[in-house]
Amino acid sequence: MSIHEVARKAKVSIATVSRTINGVSTVTPQLSRRVWRVIEEMGYYPNTQARSLVSGRSRIFGLIVSEITNPFFPEIIQGFEDMAVQNNYEILTTSTVHDPRRIALSVRRMIERRVEGVAIVTFGMEEALFDDLKTRKIPLVFIDVGPALPRMSNIRIDYQHGIRQAVQHLAALCHERIAFISGPLILKSAMARQRAFIESMEEIGLAVDPNCLIEGDHTMEGGIKALKKILVFPRRPSAVICSNDMTAIGVMRQSYEEGVQIPRDLSLVGFDDIRLAQFMIPPLTTVKMSQTEIARMAFNALLSEVQRDIPSPNGSEYVLRTSLVLRDSTAMACSGGRMKALALKARTE
Amino acid sequence: MSIHEVARKAKVSIATVSRTINGVSTVTPQLSRRVWRVIEEMGYYPNTQARSLVSGRSRIFGLIVSEITNPFFPEIIQGFEDMAVQNNYEILTTSTVHDPRRIALSVRRMIERRVEGVAIVTFGMEEALFDDLKTRKIPLVFIDVGPALPRMSNIRIDYQHGIRQAVQHLAALCHERIAFISGPLILKSAMARQRAFIESMEEIGLAVDPNCLIEGDHTMEGGIKALKKILVFPRRPSAVICSNDMTAIGVMRQSYEEGVQIPRDLSLVGFDDIRLAQFMIPPLTTVKMSQTEIARMAFNALLSEVQRDIPSPNGSEYVLRTSLVLRDSTAMACSGGRMKALALKARTE
DNA sequence: TGTATCCAAGAAAACGTTTTCAGATTTGTA
DNA sequence: TACAAATCTGAAAACGTTTTCTTGGATACA
Numbered sequence: 001m002s003i004h005e006v007a008r009k010a011k012v013s014i015a016t017v018s019r020t021i022n023g024v025s026t027v028t029p030q031l032s033r034r035v036w037r038v039i040e041e042m043g044y045y046p047n048t049q050a051r052s053l054v055s056g057r058s059r060i061f062g063l064i065v066s067e068i069t070n071p072f073f074p075e076i077i078q079g080f081e082d083m084a085v086q087n088n089y090e091i092l093t094t095s096t097v098h099d100p101r102r103i104a105l106s107v108r109r110m111i112e113r114r115v116e117g118v119a120i121v122t123f124g125m126e127e128a129l130f131d132d133l134k135t136r137k138i139p140l141v142f143i144d145v146g147p148a149l150p151r152m153s154n155i156r157i158d159y160q161h162g163i164r165q166a167v168q169h170l171a172a173l174c175h176e177r178i179a180f181i182s183g184p185l186i187l188k189s190a191m192a193r194q195r196a197f198i199e200s201m202e203e204i205g206l207a208v209d210p211n212c213l214i215e216g217d218h219t220m221e222g223g224i225k226a227l228k229k230i231l232v233f234p235r236r237p238s239a240v241i242c243s244n245d246m247t248a249i250g251v252m253r254q255s256y257e258e259g260v261q262i263p264r265d266l267s268l269v270g271f272d273d274i275r276l277a278q279f280m281i282p283p284l285t286t287v288k289m290s291q292t293e294i295a296r297m298a299f300n301a302l303l304s305e306v307q308r309d310i311p312s313p314n315g316s317e318y319v320l321r322t323s324l325v326l327r328d329s330t331a332m333a334c335s336g337g338r339m340k341a342l343a344l345k346a347r348t349e
Numbered sequence: 350m351s352i353h354e355v356a357r358k359a360k361v362s363i364a365t366v367s368r369t370i371n372g373v374s375t376v377t378p379q380l381s382r383r384v385w386r387v388i389e390e391m392g393y394y395p396n397t398q399a400r401s402l403v404s405g406r407s408r409i410f411g412l413i414v415s416e417i418t419n420p421f422f423p424e425i426i427q428g429f430e431d432m433a434v435q436n437n438y439e440i441l442t443t444s445t446v447h448d449p450r451r452i453a454l455s456v457r458r459m460i461e462r463r464v465e466g467v468a469i470v471t472f473g474m475e476e477a478l479f480d481d482l483k484t485r486k487i488p489l490v491f492i493d494v495g496p497a498l499p500r501m502s503n504i505r506i507d508y509q510h511g512i513r514q515a516v517q518h519l520a521a522l523c524h525e526r527i528a529f530i531s532g533p534l535i536l537k538s539a540m541a542r543q544r545a546f547i548e549s550m551e552e553i554g555l556a557v558d559p560n561c562l563i564e565g566d567h568t569m570e571g572g573i574k575a576l577k578k579i580l581v582f583p584r585r586p587s588a589v590i591c592s593n594d595m596t597a598i599g600v601m602r603q604s605y606e607e608g609v610q611i612p613r614d615l616s617l618v619g620f621d622d623i624r625l626a627q628f629m630i631p632p633l634t635t636v637k638m639s640q641t642e643i644a645r646m647a648f649n650a651l652l653s654e655v656q657r658d659i660p661s662p663n664g665s666e667y668v669l670r671t672s673l674v675l676r677d678s679t680a681m682a683c684s685g686g687r688m689k690a691l692a693l694k695a696r697t698e
Numbered sequence: 699t700g701t702a703t704c705c706a707a708g709a710a711a712a713c714g715t716t717t718t719c720a721g722a723t724t725t726g727t728a
Numbered sequence: 729t730a731c732a733a734a735t736c737t738g739a740a741a742a743c744g745t746t747t748t749c750t751t752g753g754a755t756a757c758a
Contacts (some may be wrong), residue, residue: 002743002744002745003744003745004744011707012707012708013707013709014708014744014745014746015707015708015709015710015746015747016706016707016708018745018746019707019746019747020745020747026705026706026707027706027707028706028707031706031707034577043481043484045457045460045461046461046744046745047402047461047463047743047745048461048462048463048745049398049399049401049402049407049462049463049743049744049745050398050402050713050743050744050745050746051744051745051746052713052745053396053398053399053402053712053713053714053715053743053744053745053746054396054712054713054744054745054746054747055713055746055747056713056746058398068423068426068427068430069420069423069424069427069624071418071423071625074417074418074420074422074423075415075418077442077444078417078418078444078446081442081443081444085454085455085499087404087449087730090441090458090462091441091442092439092440092441093426093430093440093442094430095426095427095430097427102434105434106434108394109439111394112394112395112396112397113397113398114396114397114398119690132392135392181550220628249628250628252630253628253629256630256631268599275418276625279598279599279602280570280602280607281601281602282605350714350717351714351715352714353714361737361738362737362738362739363714363715363716363738364716364717364737364738364739364740365736365737365738367715367716367717367736368716368717371716374752375735375736375737376736376737377735377736377737380737395714395715396713396714396715397715398713398714398715399713399714399715399716400714401715401717401743402713402714402716402718402742402744402745403714403715403716403743404715404716404717404743405715405743556744564754676705697744
């Protein structure tokens, strides 16, 4: 069923049908009604492929995330989809599973589908894989990756703000030895979070023991492993900040195994504020980085780049602020973990 | 950059370029090499829209899930995507958020994009919304929705098997009062799970107290509310089976609030075996319904329907078996919760 | 009444492919 | 050497739209 049949039944030309559908004002109201009636009657839906072939606009955006099974990302996808629905765009989503081959493949397929822009929410991986998109001048938006070229936007996350709050919160609770479980340090974002931690510590005069900087991998398993390491330290930290919530959940899991009670024996702070965080046992204190906000920013970045006729010379930069959300996984160091640590220390000396 | 430029540079016709790309065997190897060289050199990628316009095949499948932020679904999406990548298909995903308007919109857009088939993983909602797809004879695959019309497949979940195992496991641990927190009973799948529970109980001669059938909503919040209700029962059940893992996680959450220890005071069984289940505190005993397997079945159902030249007269049916996965959230009733319940009962009598 | 202006609607070109059909060249055979 | 058959390549139509250009009729004005 094509526009031709509609035209035939309505006894008009296909041009008129096209104009009717697109609301071109030169069509007589009377004719328009007649055409619409036929369209409804036949249940005619225009063929997007033909439309975008001639118009040169696919109304498709690509969305590349690291891992859809990581609860952080579905919220992003949902937010992005919400925006797409509102703006009559379609999304091609790819979960890379950290596989460069898969990224390359998905980039290629997106180009073949003629996406109008791509949001890359992988937090700083494998930039070179997107060269194909760049040379084709397809608008891109990254998280935490600069500097910006024309048609490329960047969402810069202000890690410092939230992480500083976390550190100061712990300091106020008398924690002095604070460990940080980072993400994989090849990720720019993981690096940035760790740096924010170190700076925040130094700022208030707390020592950062290099042993207390543990490289994780942003998974629960990573959190489990990291806590195992921490628990065998001669001077055990009384608090741990994690580079993401999944790591923190892993830490909680292992704490339970080892009989370490949170927050009595160990204070714990996560990062991301995934929805799950508030349902943990105990509810997780964490630094919020709004996924919905990221999705909105990313979508709007692409949209405004597409709508612009002359590309922004240096791309645009957007900033997302992070901030601490207090829940129940942190407590006074003095009242438990800290005491225990001191007692332990005294005994070994 | 189009096939024409490739043709011009390679000094052949566009037909030859097309044939080269599609590996048609009549092209001389020598010519083929020449064309390929130009293609590589120019970085030419064919335009899928034009391709599918003429071929009449979009190589797109639709995937409709209830809620991407529910951890059950990302695994399905990932599995579906894996299959799509392997088979060179693209996916249009929609998370309905239980909004009929949104479903209708997404169905329409899928039709406009000329999807070749749609997998509907909403566990039995709003069948009428898909009528548009049916009249257009687009292959569909549902979960737990029959009977099958031509070009419609159904994945039937064998709830009975796993749930019977769960009930018998609890019975073996001396549990007699077992509560069941269902999903919203308008969902066919939720109904089916509850029925499987009741049948399994009756089969081994355990009484099903109607009070112990609590309608939840497949969310954590629902689990929290349900447990609150259960805890005020005069004769508190010693075990709870939930219609999905998210509900069970809510129950765990609320148990923690109320000082009820799992499994000492209450045994808990979930359903789905989402990845998170094993990382709960304690790790959750649950009935596994493999998300990956569902995704594979759904994809293959669509694929074989598309490849078939004459549609299956009554559609196809696939069956997925469920089975119990033992972890640490269940324990002997006699050793704690049961004892306590008895003590409580004795005292009140 | 005649001519210039305007406007709604149709004809046709264009988008980038695949595929059918026809033509040109080579190969095989007598 | 000549002709039939086989093989490879090109020309052109087709897919379903949008959009430019054209046309025919109505309106305005003298």
